[in-house]
Amino acid sequence: MATSPDSLVLHTTDNGVSWITLNRPAAMNALTWDQRERIIDLLAGASADPGVRAVVITATGKGFCAGADLRGAPSAGGERVAGDVARMIRQGAQRFIGAVLDCEKPVIAAVNGTAAGIGAHLALACDLVLAGESARFIEVFVRRGLVPDGGGAYLLPRLIGPQRAKELVFFGDAVSAAEAERLGLVNRVVPDGELAKTAREWAERLAAGPTRALALTKQLVNASLDSDRAAAFAAEATAQEINMTTADAQEGVASFVERRSPTYRGR
Template sequence: METAWRTILYREANGVAWLTLNRPERLNSFTTEMHAEVREALARVATQRKAGTVRALVLTGAGRGFCAGQDLNDRAVAPGEAAPDLGESIEKNYKPLVLALRQLDLPVIAAVNGVAAGAGANLALACDLVFAARSASFIQSFAKLGLVPDTGGSWTLPRLVGPARALGLALLGEKLSAEEAERWGLIWKCVDDDALIPTVTAVAEQLAAGPTYGYAQTKKLIWTSFEYALAQQLDRERDAMRACGQTHDYQEGVRAFLEKRPPRYLGR
């Protein structure tokens, strides 16, 4: 099925929700309206997840870019006017966006089809798996405007590539190619441009057909692991493993292995 909004495209197929940022003339940069529509779409994904009809999400961009971050025209200030409260924009828009992605109890895949700059780069990195076209690039463009990385970038970057590379990206604002991003461990995989959507489709449908309750527990354990000491994390693993062991999917996985047949997972 497909649902129409003004600034995004949304469809569901084979257990996968596809959310496409759709302002290609502005490299899919964010406006207040786009934020509102993305929130509505993510709320729909959460609802459809509970109904069992959506079990994975793909986030991508229309046209030649993934997302160029914030549309500065949406924040334009005439000479003499008071400066906008950028903190309010974070609180109302970017913070809820990142938290909504992280709180979805299903795999979230970014298909980065072109430039991902500023908030757009960090939006991609907030996803669980990031695939990028070979022509794509990542730019932490905040420093050139006297700003700091937002959309979780100051949290995500050092965890993915370490503080030295995180500071280099954040302070210099240099373009990082998709191939280099893969070598650094910033993203999962770089693929040829014409292979991006077929590759992501195959992975998303594979995940959607898999034991998604276990995926959700894995996602939660890994993304929050830095908040806990080792002993605490071992306790969390124990509790998650206990919960997973009570699910239909675990029992089905064992039976399918013993019976030498493909498993039929239900996501619970």
Template sequence: MSAQSEQPPEPELLWEVAEGVARMTLNRPQAGNSITPGQRGQIIDRLGEASADPRVRAVVLTGAGDRHFCTGAALGAPAAPAAPAEDLPEGLPENPAGTVARAIAGGAQQLVSAVLDCEKPVIAAVNGTAAGIGCHLAYACDLVLAADHARFIEVFVRRGLVVDGGGAYLLARLVGPQKAKELVFFGDDLPAADAERIGLVNRVVPADELAGAAGAWAARLAAGPTVALGLGKRLINHALDGDRAASLAEEALAAEINMTSEDGREGLRAFVERRSPRFRGW
């Protein structure tokens, strides 16, 4: 086959915006939808752009195929090239202290933070196995729907690794310290039904209904008061990080900001006029 007739490679990340909903699909089904460094950067960029894009009022994140949502980081995927050893002054280490910490801070942690910090609601549609950072990518989303055959695996312990990618932060807040330790210490498969029972998943649905359920929730969010939803997300995400005074002060500030939005004013007008509000997203 000639080079001219070869098909271009499939994009690793699919992104489509329609009717206020952005659909982001991890598109490496042959590799369990594991995330490469380049793909990770695209996800971070897309979520950052979504915050400021008035066309996007909700985001749905899922994986291609019907077996895997995301099986973690793509081990062995090429990263940014390091400085050649011969370029280093004699006696300096190739991997100085802090190399791993910096890699995690600029990689898995930045990815999870991008989901948490996105100003639009993000729904995870977990269509199969979520493992490692794939679990945390789902848990960072604002709402989690899972196919009935999906499972969640804190796989780090199986590889002799400490949990990373915000896993301890997320799990302790979602299920409490004792259950978080059980999941992290043993790394056992957690079926979708059990994940729903302990509060990691909002709802489990038959696999063939997952896309429709995620679409219905996203459509409801996209028709809602986008500014108020974003501020509410911020308040809830910060609620366990500070004391009561700080939380209440942030709440009051959020209310002030929201009432400068058109949707905030429209909500009050609709209440006074006894009609359904028509939210526009700003």
């Protein structure tokens, strides 16, 4: 009997936070095609829904995501020709990671166990990364004779520099949560039993913030390492122009002048 995508990726929205939970604990949440497509859709929905102001991605069981489960991918059939693999990567792993990077709401990863391969990149593409003490990050590709996909060679050097990135992808060794925090791969490590609570606290704090300002800030930071100073400054000026038309920006200024706490509504 087939398992529905809705049960493989659980979804709830609570207090302005969209909770996206991988739910294949028996398979260490190895990512199927159906799961990937559902998460892409949920992230796009979060961007478009004014009732969603932050996103948390986490998982059930002892694994965050053990990588791609290629057994769940639909088969095109026939003989493979030049270009098939590149097209599969563009439409699959790269589109998946791009959906996280391009989501207009801040996205938190709550890493509850092993994050390997595309699972590690799913976590590292998020805006903030919380890790339980038992979490591990593994660039598993070299162990299979593969090149990293899902933006690994793009994300890692920007997070920890090229030399450290090469160490991780050349050797494929497991990185503990504590070491990941030391390297700068994660924002904070917490006891496993406090991971969901901390993720909720962070997400609800973001959900109470100026949503459009956060979206524009995310875009600026993500683009900054690919821009020269002139382009970055031009993008900053444009973001400021756009943001000053929002109700939240006007509320922020008014609350400062009136010496009170602001109330942001995500508009």
